[in-house]
Amino acid sequence: MDATVPPRLAPLLAQYDWAAERLLARLTGPDMDSGDGERVRVDPLTDAEYLWEPAPGAWNVRRRTDGPGPGATVLAGSGAWGRDGGRPHPWPPPLTTIAWRMEHLSTMLAGRADHTVGTRSRVDDETEVPGDAASGIEALRTGLAAWREALTSADDAALDEVGRSTYPDGDDAEQPFLEIVWWVNQELLHHGAEIALLRDLHRALVASA
DSSP, X not given: XXXXXXXXXXXXXXXXXXXXXXXXXXXXXXXXXXXXXOEEEOOOOOHHHHHOOSSTTOBOEEEGGGOOOTTOOEEESBSSEEEEEOSSOXXXXXXXXXXXXXXXXXXXXXXXXXXXXXXXOOOGGGSBOOOSHHHHHHHHHHHHHHHHHHHHTOOHHHHTOBTSOOOTXXXXXXXXXXXXXXXXXXXXHHHHHHHHHHHHXXXXXXXXX
């Protein structure tokens, strides 16, 4: 770890790096750390997995010409594809696909980075939504790198700065930056685990067919 990283940030940055590394390896292969140091084989994410809807009514990314999916009122983002969304969210919350979760993470990471060390003008709905696995992985990789740059720009005083991030789709402007760092880590950890589980379920489904 860089000696210039504030001691309070160091464990959270290490956690972030580990979660990002494992998620990208889980999506791209050819192998990954199983958690105990053993390397296990991983196939690259396919388009079929990326868009697989594990249950009826799942939220996904869709061609804009097809319109929103069940329970959604908008297709968020820009470009030929959009992500199911709309408020208020249905209850119970819809199951979401790998594509939906990856796009959510990518947009959130890039948006928060821009509103911390960038132009502070990025709008989520202006972000192009990837319609295939390779593009989705690249967007995720870009978002992960952008947020890491925002993290390493912070000195110890910045960790207590309220509103250091002005990301509009959260309460960032009302929170010390260290709270936002913690929040983003848990977003990456829990969505990364969900994506990994969906890959396992898809593999089991294909194997049993």
